[in-house]
Amino acid sequence: MGNTPLNVQCVYGSAHLHHLQNVLIPALKSTTTRPVRLLTTNYDPHSQATLESGYVDGVEVLDVSNRSAKISGFAENHNRLFAGHPSGDFFIIVNPDCIPQTGSIDALISRKITHKSTKSVAIVEGRQWPFEHPKEYDSLSLTTPWASGAFSLIDSAFYKLVGGMEEMYFLYLEDVDLSWQAWLNRYSVLYEPAASICHFSAGPFLRKDLVSSEQYLSLRNFLIISRKFFGESGEKTALSLLKQSSDRDLSELAIAEYFKDYRERVATTYWGKRHRNVKILGLNRFHEWRKE
Amino acid sequence: MIHVVARSRSSADLFLQNHLSLEADITFELGTRSYFELLNRLIKETPEPWICLVHDDVYLGRDFAHKLSDLVRTLESRWSNWGLAGNAAVLPMQVGYAATEVVRYLSDPHGGPNLAGQILPAQSIDGNVMLLNLEAMRRKLVRLPPFEGFHLYDIVLSLETVKAGLGVLACPQLACWHGSKGNQQDFNRARSSHTFDEYLLSTVRNKIVQTINGEHEVQVDDAGLILRSGIDIQIDSLKTATAGRERKSIAIVTRTQFTRPSLLKRTLDTVKAFVSAARDAAHFASYLVTDATAAVCPDGMMKNTTLLRANFPHQGDSRYQLVKFAAESIEADYFWFIDDDDWLFPNEAERLSLVISSAPADSIIFLGCQHFAEQSLSGDFEDAGSFRSTPGKYYPAANFLASLSGSNHTPFCGQLFPRRTLLSIPTKVYDSVTYYEDYMTTLFALLSTNCFPIAVDKLYVGISVRASGNTITETDRTKWNSSMSELVSHMVNLPELSHMLSLPVHSLRSDSSVQSLRNQIAERDHHISSLLNSTSWKITRPIRVLIELMRGRLRLSELVRRLRKL
Numbered sequence: 086m087g088n089t090p091l092n093v094q095c096v097y098g099s100a101h102l103h104h105l106q107n108v109l110i111p112a113l114k115s116t117t118t119r120p121v122r123l124l125t126t127n128y129d130p131h132s133q134a135t136l137e138s139g140y141v142d143g144v145e146v147l148d149v150s151n152r153s154a155k156i157s158g159f160a161e162n163h164n165r166l167f168a169g170h171p172s173g174d175f176f177i178i179v180n181p182d183c184i185p186q187t188g189s190i191d192a193l194i195s196r197k198i199t200h201k202s203t204k205s206v207a208i209v210e211g212r213q214w215p216f217e218h219p220k221e222y223d224s225l226s227l228t229t230p231w232a233s234g235a236f237s238l239i240d241s242a243f244y245k246l247v248g249g250m251e252e253m254y255f256l257y258l259e260d261v262d263l264s265w266q267a268w269l270n271r272y273s274v275l276y277e278p279a280a281s282i283c284h285f286s287a288g289p290f291l292r293k294d295l296v297s298s299e300q301y302l303s304l305r306n307f308l309i310i311s312r313k314f315f316g317e318s319g320e321k322t323a324l325s326l327l328k329q330s331s332d333r334d335l336s337e338l339a340i341a342e343y344f345k346d347y348r349e350r351v352a353t354t355y356w357g358k359r360h361r362n363v364k365i366l367g368l369n370r371f372h373e374w375r376k377e
Numbered sequence: 378m379i380h381v382v383a384r385s386r387s388s389a390d391l392f393l394q395n396h397l398s399l400e401a402d403i404t405f406e407l408g409t410r411s412y413f414e415l416l417n418r419l420i421k422e423t424p425e426p427w428i429c430l431v432h433d434d435v436y437l438g439r440d441f442a443h444k445l446s447d448l449v450r451t452l453e454s455r456w457s458n459w460g461l462a463g464n465a466a467v468l469p470m471q472v473g474y475a476a477t478e479v480v481r482y483l484s485d486p487h488g489g490p491n492l493a494g495q496i497l498p499a500q501s502i503d504g505n506v507m508l509l510n511l512e513a514m515r516r517k518l519v520r521l522p523p524f525e526g527f528h529l530y531d532i533v534l535s536l537e538t539v540k541a542g543l544g545v546l547a548c549p550q551l552a553c554w555h556g557s558k559g560n561q562q563d564f565n566r567a568r569s570s571h572t573f574d575e576y577l578l579s580t581v582r583n584k585i586v587q588t589i590n591g592e593h594e595v596q597v598d599d600a601g602l603i604l605r606s607g608i609d610i611q612i613d614s615l616k617t618a619t620a621g622r623e624r625k626s627i628a629i630v631t632r633t634q635f636t637r638p639s640l641l642k643r644t645l646d647t648v649k650a651f652v653s654a655a656r657d658a659a660h661f662a663s664y665l666v667t668d669a670t671a672a673v674c675p676d677g678m679m680k681n682t683t684l685l686r687a688n689f690p691h692q693g694d695s696r697y698q699l700v701k702f703a704a705e706s707i708e709a710d711y712f713w714f715i716d717d718d719d720w721l722f723p724n725e726a727e728r729l730s731l732v733i734s735s736a737p738a739d740s741i742i743f744l745g746c747q748h749f750a751e752q753s754l755s756g757d758f759e760d761a762g763s764f765r766s767t768p769g770k771y772y773p774a775a776n777f778l779a780s781l782s783g784s785n786h787t788p789f790c791g792q793l794f795p796r797r798t799l800l801s802i803p804t805k806v807y808d809s810v811t812y813y814e815d816y817m818t819t820l821f822a823l824l825s826t827n828c829f830p831i832a833v834d835k836l837y838v839g840i841s842v843r844a845s846g847n848t849i850t851e852t853d854r855t856k857w858n859s860s861m862s863e864l865v866s867h868m869v870n871l872p873e874l875s876h877m878l879s880l881p882v883h884s885l886r887s888d889s890s891v892q893s894l895r896n897q898i899a900e901r902d903h904h905i906s907s908l909l910n911s912t913s914w915k916i917t918r919p920i921r922v923l924i925e926l927m928r929g930r931l932r933l934s935e936l937v938r939r940l941r942k943l
Contacts, residue, residue: 103653104723108646111680182723184646186762187639215720215749215766215839278754281762283647283720289836290724294585294611301603334596338603 090122090145091190092176096162097127099134101181106136108184114143117190122147124166129156159234160250160259167249172241180235184283186214192280193238200275202226207243207272208264211236211280216288220372222276229276230268230362230372234260236282243272251313253350257299258306261371265314268360296335304330304339307369309347314363316356320348326368378425378445382406382415383433392433402442406430412504412530413521419511420519426512429551432505436554448508448550456496458620460510460519460543461535463502464551467587469611470732471832472497474877476743476775479589480547485555492549495829498618498735499545500610503589504531505555510543517541522576528567532588536580540608544618564590582607615731619658625733626660627793628709632699633717634669640718640841642678643761647720649681654723659730666703668695694856697814701807704799711742711793714815718841719790725835732833733793740829741822742793743774746838758843769842774832780819781880789815790838798822806867812848812860817867824874 093113097105105125113121122145125136130151138148149166151157157165163178175197177190193209200206210232222229234250237260247266250259264274291297304327311323327336365371379402383389389405396403409415419428429445431437438444452459464482471478473492481491483505519541521533535545567573568588577586577595582605586593597603629648633641645663652661663682668689687702689695704712711733715721729744736742748769755763772791779786802821810817822828841847851857868878908914925931 100654104650107653107681108650112646184650187642189762212765214762214764215768217765278765279763281764283643283650285650285722285724290722292611294583294587295609296584296603298604335603338597338599 088120089173090120091117091194092122092124092166092170092172093190094124094163094166094176094178095181096159096166097125097136097181098129099127099132102134102136105181106141109179109181110144110146111142112184112186113190115187116185117188117194119191119194121145121190122170124149124170126151126162126166128158128162130154158252158255158259159257160252160254164249164252167241167244174242175238175240176244177238178234178236179282180284180286182284182286183236185211185236186281186283189236189280189282190238192277196227196275196277196280197238197240200227200273202273204271204273205240205243206275207240207267207270208232209238209275209277209280211282212276212278213284214281216284216286219375221375227275227277228273228362230274230364231261231264232274232276234263235284235286236280239263240272243267243270246270253309253347254306255302257302258310258369262310262313265310265360265363266355268362269314269355269358274362300332301335301339303369304336305343305347308340308343309351311365312348312351313353314355314358315365316353319365322365330368378402378428379437379442380404380406380419380423380428380430381433382409382412382430388433396437398439399437399442411523411525412527413524413533416509416521416530416534417523419509420514423511427508427510430504430507430509431553432555434556434558435505436556437506438552441553444550445508448548451496451550452510452546452548456544456546456618456622458513458542458544458617459546460513460517460538460541460617461502462508462546462548462551463499463504463531464506464548464553465503465589466497466499466545466547467501467589468497468547469500469614470498470735471775471834472830474778474830476777476830476832478587482547482549482552483555484553485557487557490552494549495737496549497547497737498615499535499547500539500587500614501532501535501589502545502547504534505557506551506553507531507534508548508551513543514538514541517543519543524572524576526567528563529570529573532586533576536577536608536610539610539614539617540580542617542620544620545614546618561590564588568593578602578605578607580607581610583610586610612728612731615728615735616658619731619734622734624658624660625710625736626662626708627711627713627733628664628703628707629661629713629715629721630664630666630700630703630707631715631717632696632703633665633667635667637718637759638678639759639761644715644717644720645678645682647723648715651721651723651726652681654726655730656727657730658727658734661726661730662709664703664707666699666706668699668702694811696812697807697810697817700799700814700818701802701804704796709796711795712799713790713793715790715838716840718843718847720839720841722836722839725833725837728835729833729837732831736831737829739795739797739825739827740831741795741798743777743787743830743832744791744793744837745772745774745834746788746791746840747771747836748840748842751841751843758845764841766839766841771836774834777819777823777830777832778880780816781823781877785813785816785819787819788838788840789818790840792819792822794818794822798825798828801825803867803871806863809863810860810867812857813864814860817864820864820868821871821874824868824871824877826873826875828875 124147126149127135130153136148138146189211196209197206251262267274308323311319330336381392381403383405466480468478519537521537538545574596584595631644648663655661665682665684668687685706689698749766750769751764751766753763754765757763772788777787
């Protein structure tokens, strides 16, 4: 097992190329004692900026060509990388703007393997630094309602079982969706504080003069996830929350697009299924704040 | 080459009368019904490579034609991608001691100039005096939409220039008196036009566009346009203005004794992330400087970093000596000193790269940085991966002038110093100051007569604050006090520095005085609140209501409404 390459999946854009080459890939070797196979793909099929496959800084890089007709979403790309490359018992996903810290992947693996629970572990999430997500996790069991897709270990059998990540979102909230599917399929989701990763993405960098895709898609996707897991009543609550949001114009536009293009496509598989970790406590809030 | 847009023959005559020295250079544009149409015609049909287009209510200096020719020569040689220039502009960065985004190289009924001497990149300019690079505009097919009237043409022309890939600049050579009759109401009326918003939606991807007259929020009523393409006026105005300029170099210097390798690795990893994100406008390179003799660099840490070892004759605290050593040893235009436990945020690296590329020589560039209180989850303070970091005090880039108040308001890592400034600090200063080396350098730079401050108020650096290992938290202040003594002694005995230290203290409100005022207000509020809650105040309330009724300050219907609510 020690010599089987561990698949680490990363979806990138042309702006991430230098970071991948100069920072992320060189850092990967120190994250685990296992051999690493970094599976990458550019989400823009028309971009000329792609990584070269080969052995770089002790890592086997395998860049997979994106044959989509247009820019493909986070879930679609990860599902494609997963489907095309057998991954062993688990695999890692990492965002292209991250710097994984020394021993961080081994910390995720160790938690996955040694965790004592009646439930199988579907996802182990690493800790983001310096802006750690302030969401709750149980300090004894390390369970958490949802795991961020920025840096996580995912159980391969579970991923196959649920058919990978939901592609409808395009970007944002597919990680919450995947976590909720884990809880509703009797798996657990863990948070591993010892697995640290630099991820410079948070509120301080949002520009007030631009609408970020995160702001807009998070609103639209909030309606999708609310309907998918909480049915008609979830959708109603979500609509009410969007209408009370600070950016009313953006909310109204998100609502319009949701009704026009998405609502009828939302699956009803999880309607009526409940778990205490599958919860909505506010607009795009799926957790209690950590008490520390 | 000077085209005057005159409202009538008589205003043209008056203009000529006031500018007899420029008579040979003046052409009048009479009967104009649309500034947009006029601009399109001038771009298309005027044979000259460039023209200066002015309002008929400006007064140009006697040597304006001479300044204009000089300016064009300067632009051609130093801002070769220029397309448009004006004398008042909103910039994509903050400049000068006031750290303003609006620069005025003119005088008008609203005020006088607020800066001098520098050509700077602009998001948009005011139209009172505009220098148009017609040749470049024709080459890049600049064309304005067919709008009517005499408003907003300057913003639209600026945006079209940037959209076409040409630079927009603010230039002091275009200074004038502008007898402007325009006001904020006229501007507000013009910008409320639905057509203007439609134009912006098809041109920029910003939802807020800064103008000289304030921010304009673009109204979006189509979901498909929210995440639209188009220029990002903040970044693209910098890119176009700086295209073709000489590439400046920046040394990111980390001074280290290799005592905390894990933290140092974290620092260097983030420096590499920054360098990767900075793109090509400027050249960033990472350097480690040390005088540690037996230092061992951990495996892989040095990739893409240059190590420079100093060999100082005397042992002791070498932190300031290493600054001098770096400035003397590294050929770079700018120096950015990062402590070996700090980290860089790469998110706005490209913006900084472009700002540096556009910065005048000897600019000192201030950046936003923030304290982070760090705790080790494992208890191992040498293991950077175990740190949980809580954001603390943010140091705004524009607050640098407060450092003249007697205490330091800008961390060392929040400043980029020109090499020339570092090299001009006397050796005796480097030899005697240790702990306040950052403050000493900041003061020396700010008080240099050729200092030009630029502020980029984005978060660039995280500053690690831990329970131990930071000199800032040392309880024995002997070294701090001793260093302050050296600093003060040098500062007040360097005659080559400016007299900025004598700025009135009341114009530099320090945090402590603001806090003191807040405390006073809170005290008064508490006093008022205790009065309102007192029994005597409540008992006497009916009497006060009765008096208010008698004096007509309260209507009976209002009283009934209040009683019903109880």
